[in-house]
Amino acid sequence: METTVTAHCGSADRIDRIADETVDLVVTSPPYPMIAMWDGLFAGREPRVATALAEGDGAAAFELMHQELDRCWDELRRVLRPGGIACLNLGDATRSLAGTFGFYPNHARVLAHLIRLGFAFLPDILWRKQTNAPTKFMGSGMLPVGAHVTYEHEYILVARKGPPRRFSTEADRRRRRESAFFWEERNLWFSDLWLDLKGTTQVAADRSASRRTAAFPFELACRLVCMFSVKGDTVLDPFVGTGTTLVAAAACGRHGIGVELDPDLGPVIAASVERVPGVANLHNLGRLTRHMAFAAQRA
Numbered sequence: 001m002e003t004t005v006t007a008h009c010g011s012a013d014r015i016d017r018i019a020d021e022t023v024d025l026v027v028t029s030p031p032y033p034m035i036a037m038w039d040g041l042f043a044g045r046e047p048r049v050a051t052a053l054a055e056g057d058g059a060a061a062f063e064l065m066h067q068e069l070d071r072c073w074d075e076l077r078r079v080l081r082p083g084g085i086a087c088l089n090l091g092d093a094t095r096s097l098a099g100t101f102g103f104y105p106n107h108a109r110v111l112a113h114l115i116r117l118g119f120a121f122l123p124d125i126l127w128r129k130q131t132n133a134p135t136k137f138m139g140s141g142m143l144p145v146g147a148h149v150t151y152e153h154e155y156i157l158v159a160r161k162g163p164p165r166r167f168s169t170e171a172d173r174r175r176r177r178e179s180a181f182f183w184e185e186r187n188l189w190f191s192d193l194w195l196d197l198k199g200t201t202q203v204a205a206d207r208s209a210s211r212r213t214a215a216f217p218f219e220l221a222c223r224l225v226c227m228f229s230v231k232g233d234t235v236l237d238p239f240v241g242t243g244t245t246l247v248a249a250a251a252c253g254r255h256g257i258g259v260e261l262d263p264d265l266g267p268v269i270a271a272s273v274e275r276v277p278g279v280a281n282l283h284n285l286g287r288l289t290r291h292m293a294f295a296a297q298r299a
Contacts, residue, residue, distance in 0.1 A: 024233035026086040033065035034093035056098025083165030119159040221248035243272030251280035
């Protein structure tokens, strides 16, 4: 199946250029509010963020950052088709401001806004990203009560626009059958706790650009694409970063659209797209090989 991949990179290319109800699935990881590496991005779009941070007002900075993300979630509801699904990878934040430690539940704030927009929800996924730190505590060591737990998981929120999608024509039902996954994949993927996927560091020609991407592994994007779309669907990543979602969509026989406001990432995204044939063939051969081994063992 021939697929198309489109990436818009630069401040002039925005999600509002995408037509209403033309996207079947969204897979994305936005910049996480209250993670220090993203302060400049949020402050550049809303100057009050910098003021709140300088004054040590974490609650105000947290809300202002999320109001910027709310604009994107509003647009996602517009561009998704009825029954379309959004998969949002989000990490919560811990941070000290003005000498006071705070926890900032990003996933809960995004969830609350999506509820206001009328999204229906499927069970979320906890992605366990083990830390390489030699210690498992932060704060006061072995003395109560000032320590706090090490944060080693992120959320994948799964939200649907309206009632479940219907496959009313024979052509639609055929595409759905052709998109079936393997039995053992279903048992692994449709668990609410993913323990087998490690976090990734994106390798970019521009190292500063690489540090500004919220990277998730290729396999994570492929799973979500296979779980919540069918071949020929259109997959959108409004924070495309280095292009992982676009490559995953193409590897799984879907069309891909990516939006990225950082022009420095343009060459990185282009390089990712150029690697699609090799990455796709290797990925799909790996799936088939693992399934054949599983079937032989079962037999």
